[in-house]
Amino acid sequence: MLYARLSVTKEESVSIARQLQSCRRYAEARGWTVVGEFIDNGVSATANRPEDRAGWAALLAATDFDAVIIWKVDRLARRVLDFLHADEALQERGAGLVAVEDPIDMTSPQGRAFAVMLAVFGEMEAEAIRARVRAARIQLLKDGRWAGGGTPYGYLPTANPTGPGWVLVKDPDRHPWLAEAVSRALNGTTVNAITTWLTTEGAPLPKGSVARRKSGATTWNRQTVNGILRNPVLAGMTPHNPGRAKSGKRVDPFAVFRDENSEPVVNDDLAIISIKEFAVLQKLLDARNTPQSRKRSERKPTSPFLSRVARCNDCDVFLCRGTNQQRPTLYCPSCRQTLSRSAFDPYLIHRLLTERGTEPLGTSTVEAHWIAAGSSDTARREILLTQLHSLRIRRGIVGRYFDANRVLLEWRQPETPAAGAQL
Template sequence: MHTKYERGCVLYARLSVTKEESVSIARQLHSCRSYAEARGWEVVGEFIDDGVSATANRPEDRKGWAALLATTDFDAVIIWKVDRLARRVLDFLHADEALQQRGAGLVAVEDPIDMTSPQGRAFAVMLAVFGEMEAEAIRARVRAARLQLLKDGRWAGGGIPYGYQSAANPDGPGWVLVKDASRQPWLAEVVRRALDGATVNAITTWLTTEGAPLPEGSLARRKSGATGWNRQTVDGILRNPILAGMTPHNPGRPKSATRADPFAVFRDEAGEPVVNEALAVISTEEFTTLQRLLDARSAPQARQRSEREPTSPFLSRVVRCDDCNVFLCRGTNQKRPVLYCPACRQTMSRSAFDPYLVDRLLAERGTEPLDGSTVEAHWTAAGTN
């Protein structure tokens, strides 16, 4: 297969945080190339996963590793260390199995492993075990450090909530949250409107119309040409426990699509939420009321299909929004059927609108012939739902 070289190989490098100079991508690849040159192997490809956690991402879910497996004509994969490939034993074994199925072996520069012998495979598994133990130790240290920051009243990281900013800790090292004077009036008005019954959509429209400053570093600011607010941002602001002076136990939005629990906050030894009155905009009781209001007004499209209430298809995708010139869709608002515009999010109650249109239809077209009968007779037979 390879005439000039004993065998062909590919190189694989991974790094979770790009600032780790000691194990940089460049250094990993350099070491792997030197190893291949010393063995007389031909390097036929190099693949990297930069900024990818081995704990949160299995090898088969990474773009670099997937591209490597899609490559042909190699006999070995050279990595710098076992933990560059996987930090879980099961992930390591799955990756090795994928290579075995194509007749390729795995070589680690810093870990002298030989996957062709039972003893070598056993040693490689042991290294993977130690890698998994190290990853768990790192997670434990991070959790402990975050917990200590919260106990000290310091900012533990994550996105800065709207209406707040970070400042140097006056009582020691690190950072603390303080109110942002320029955005606090907007935040207070958003909360007031929500508690008074305004919908998230209405508040979003108001913020955009009034030109309220967007959150620093928000998605809305990063989108090309986007100058307005969106309902997801407003909903997230209203669900942040910092409004009541409470701190999310794990600051920052989770990677999964599920909404974070607004009551998963840092608590004292008695289980009571720790409240920083200097940051509070509303009381904890008002925050609880606000969450009930938001849950009651949640758009049905945000719920799982099994949890949605059925609505009539009458006029759905038929009526157009006069402002946006797009078809209205069916939905519910506070459990009442509505038609809503997917662009501007304005709604129209169907409780009076549907009967009015039915009466108009029957009055103007009811006596017209239809399939041997009349429109009114067919409508009565079909029912109004």
């Protein structure tokens, strides 16, 4: 087996194609037969453990291989524990790990010891890179310059008139819309109502957004407006939370750059409202942060099929039902990870009928009860619960479509009947 990974394509990066080419040559030199090639492109080893990557998970699901060839140790992992866990997973399958550019061979004790040392150095290098990036960002913020990233709505980056780098200024086209949206929110107007107003009036979308047209008007969505109203730049503050992991919990709107006295650093030239008004605005938004707090006419009904069924693997809480751009989703109320139900529900139903359809249930079978339930999601849920032991959803790679590897599913043992099930 061959495995290659690349997080970001840069001029100095070794491409996926070059990594695989080197691995093939190594296998040919040793007289090995390559039975499969797996890649993770655009995936950070620092932010994603090997078992959470689609390519590595697919490799582990394969059979009949004796070794995995990688280009370098850091292509597999940037943390020692991640490397050891990945190697342990291979050992359980009776396979070894070999790196082309690093003089290691996990099939020997000496090679294993040296590989651990290389993993330690890889982790040190990754931490050193993070430290340099954090230091550079802090210095930019101290100098009052823009540190890059997504440009907040209503503002523009421009060349620093007093020195090197860039600074933010108000966007003359979008800033009036931003100021009016903030004013309406402070006066109690809901996010949905502001979204409708921006769409109806044809307010320009954030730069980089794909404009969607509906009846000739630019369409905004609630998530975009909510994010704009939670940006601390509204009070002249700069978001700064370098310790937050990618795809982690919701950003704290008060995680901002602060001075040596822990007071927020405020740029009055960018501020629309005061810090006190910003705090009031966040409380108003939090009060309407759940679907139940919205007007009934604004709610979209969702299927009860998975109500209090699936749990977040990280937070151990039930996933809630919701919608994202009018599509049904499950989301964790703690860490905010989401899972689209458009693909997940059919996947789960297919597994239920394929793997448990012939199991006895009452005087009939699971499949027979399922057919009898028809389109009733409540009845279908009861059938699912009779067979389900555990259903947990783990965090996936940000930006990817449905990934079956996120689903941790365990069926009940046949001899263990579901307590209190009535069908």
